[in-house]
Amino acid sequence: MEPYRLSATKALHLIQKNELTVEAYARxxxxxxxxxxxTVQAWAYLYPEAVLEQARRLDKVPTEQRGPLHGIAIGVKDVIYTKDMPTEHNSPLYKDSHVPVDAASIAILRAAGALILGKTQTTxxxxxxIGPKTINPHSLPPLPVRTPGGSSSGSGAAVADYHVPFALGTQTGGSIIRPGSFNGIYGFKPTWGAVSREGQKVYSLTLDTLGWYARSVEDLRMLAGVLGIKDDDVPRKLKGLKGAKFGLVKGPVWRLAGPGTINALEKAKALLQAHGATVHDVELPEEFSNMPDWHAKIMASDGRTTFLPEYLIDKTRLQTFLANQVENVNGWTHKQELAAFDGVASLRPVIDSIVDGFDALITPSVVDEAPLGNGSTGSAAFNGMWTALHTPVVNIPGFKGENGMPVGVSLVAARYKDEHLLEVAEVVGGVFEKEGGWKSAL
Amino acid sequence: MEPYRLSATKALHLIQKNELTVEAYARxxxxxxxxxxxTVQAWAYLYPEAVLEQARRLDKVPTEQRGPLHGIAIGVKDVIYTKDMPTEHNSPLYKDSHVPVDAASIAILRAAGALILGKTQTTxxxxxxIGPKTINPHSLPPLPVRTPGGSSSGSGAAVADYHVPFALGTQTGGSIIRPGSFNGIYGFKPTWGAVSREGQKVYSLTLDTLGWYARSVEDLRMLAGVLGIKDDDVPRKLKGLKGAKFGLVKGPVWRLAGPGTINALEKAKALLQAHGATVHDVELPEEFSNMPDWHAKIMASDGRTTFLPEYLIDKTRLQTFLANQVENVNGWTHKQELAAFDGVASLRPVIDSIVDGFDALITPSVVDEAPLGNGSTGSAAFNGMWTALHTPVVNIPGFKGENGMPVGVSLVAARYKDEHLLEVAEVVGGVFEKEGGWKSAL
Structure with a gap:
């Protein structure tokens, strides 16, 4: 098998046994x-010679000094500082901007021996x-062009298309989970606060979460370990789905679900049951119907503070949507913002106690399969609630939409049950990938 | 009067009338x-030639292009990125580190025409x-050396000692208010989230707040306006204290108050009453007794995530206190952290509704006057609660301790009543500065 096709776990194994050099892997x-x-256009910055130099340096590291990710390649969303590469945020204000410092996440990964490959496209x-130029690798010309989703557009496409086994993304609305679903890969948004976001562009301190993509849960877990994810209790090993208990949450925006998601959720339920799990329909308490509005208000009010510097420096080179947030064109008051901020806070322990009655919740990842064109990255309607609630979420691929594009579903656990969630995701993913009806042709 | 003695408001006025050049002011x-x-050692980085160059550039800006802070000098705590100066965080890991980007706050100030003077000492x-080398300017040798407080040690000392009219600080526990009190100046911690903290070292996203120092409330307000502070309603102008209503909160750690603070609070109450205000003793609901513990747990759990990169890079060059947080030597569980995080969140609307019954709350700023020596920056015991509750706080100077050192008291308003709080602080400050018993000899 060509090294680029390997999972991170397998590549690491070969590198550790000296059966693969980092340089050969990088090549x-x-x-x-x-x-x-x-065609795919997943990358914002990639300088092959520097990658090979980095790889050769890693090959020279004595075996006993090698870190737990030695030589494993990672794509980095271009809103995260990397000391050896520019960070442009897909903003004309930051064209060619190079801040020579590593974000916290990159410093951790570099200390673990990762090969920081390049920067991936972002909105x-x-x-x-508003989509960057990236195209969904599952629908390349002559098929009609489709979006890879966003804002972690390049990270989702790069992992799906076997450019890298790992890529970092960030989520404020649905920017990790949506590209996960659209590209048919695993996307993991850990508990808010579990991984430092220092050195990644701020939008909303309350919402922004660092996460990552891989093509298997085993790989997701490798990165989780390195980045310091640790539950209070060692998670129970699941042998299979027999006796497992899931809560099915359609949530406050279910009316938006398209046929791809309606079908995926039905099929998911049937598969879980067929494998011996029970699936319970969960009706969230009435207050949760405020979540879409509250999420929007938190995002807008945080955006008002966050983008003031860029607005003052040159508002003509800032997206109208963001300039409008600075100008507070909605006329939202701080009182309304605080009601949203406090309202969401009051529901976090509520959702935790609901989830704790199940092995995980299962809920939509997206409205439907990836829409046509790459001008818009699609809707985050189903994700914002979980982002604001700070719960860990994994997108599980395996289903398909009316046009044969991938559709995923989300598994959700209580806060800081990240390792537990990955255990459940591995078993569920095995079933959905095998029997859900969609397989990657890449 | 020597220009260095001017308030920011007065200096701005003279510069605007072309009666003072920025260069002459800087000199x-x-x-x-x-x-x-x-003797004072307030600065971590100051390069006079570059300051004068900056000043001359500002003098050349045509009048109609000048910003609202044109030429006004600001000291910047050395945990905040400035594109033209190093940022060392008082950490051996960041010795000579120069990240050539402006923090959000600096970008805003620079766009307003501020003269970014240099970087101030921090813990x-x-x-x-653990104190930096800065010495409290009110007790210089041959008097016994005292701490200026921390962590914004240099910012507090520099403003008190007339090096600059403004300095930026940050607060996670009591790092703005404590140096404000110890140095006999005004310190303002605005509502959490009102000013972007992007580009300032993260300790805790839930607690970290950017704030600033000045020698008058009028000056505090000038910076508030530039940094985007804006209440929902235009604050009511106070003519005096007649009819004003204050709530006196001793809070959950009152037992720690020393004679300086006990006296300051008594005197403050008497002065407010003498000027026609009513002062009501406020007993906070029982849940508030958890605040010191909750604040400590949030800080420690956030520190565990935040300092992981530095720990991995070289834990021997990280303060033991921080390495211990990464190692979670307290053995605190995520469950305990979440109870703290959610508990504090549940009390934010409660304190807002309590404060809204008054013009402001009055509460201790510090345990007592600045302790001897500069090895320890003193205790933040009285500040952490308000930091976690996200309320705006102003330190009002005017009282003195048993050794003649300044002691301040805090005024607190509900979240996003920042402009209102500054209105109240101006009237209260006028009384306390005049009749509180302490005057700066500098």
């Missing part, structure tokens, strides 16, 4: 990227739905 | 610093109580 990934990138400041 | 401040800095990462 394979770069060749894959070279052949695919002209402007990870905060709009 | 006066630099001369003051040159004569005082060998390591603004997160320990």
């Amino acid at each position: 394979s990934l770069l060749a894959r990227i070279e052949s695919r990138e002209p 402007e400041f990870a905060s709009t739905t | 006066s401040l630099l001369a003051r610093i040159e004569s005082r800095e060998p 390591e990462f603004a997160s320990t109580t």
